[in-house]
Amino acid sequence: MPFVNIKTPEGALSKVQKEEIVHRTTDMLVDYLSEAARPHTMVLIEEVKDGGYGRADEIFVIPDAYRAPRES
Known part of the structure; x- marks a missing residue:
């Protein structure tokens, strides 16, 4: 069974974008x-x-401009 694990910042992708990634990766x-x-x-x-990831002693926080629009 092929298994792909993708890690993204929380809130960076919408539900539709996640569905597209699953489809295209498959x-x-x-x-x-x-x-x-x-x-x-x-x-x-x-x-x-x-704050749950970082590099070279720098903790990352996703800027608001990169967040997916909130789903209603």
């Missing part, structure tokens, strides 16, 4: 592995809370 793997892989492909999108 299609990409099917291109490499054959159509037989489609029903067994798992794409996990994990959202990391602000």
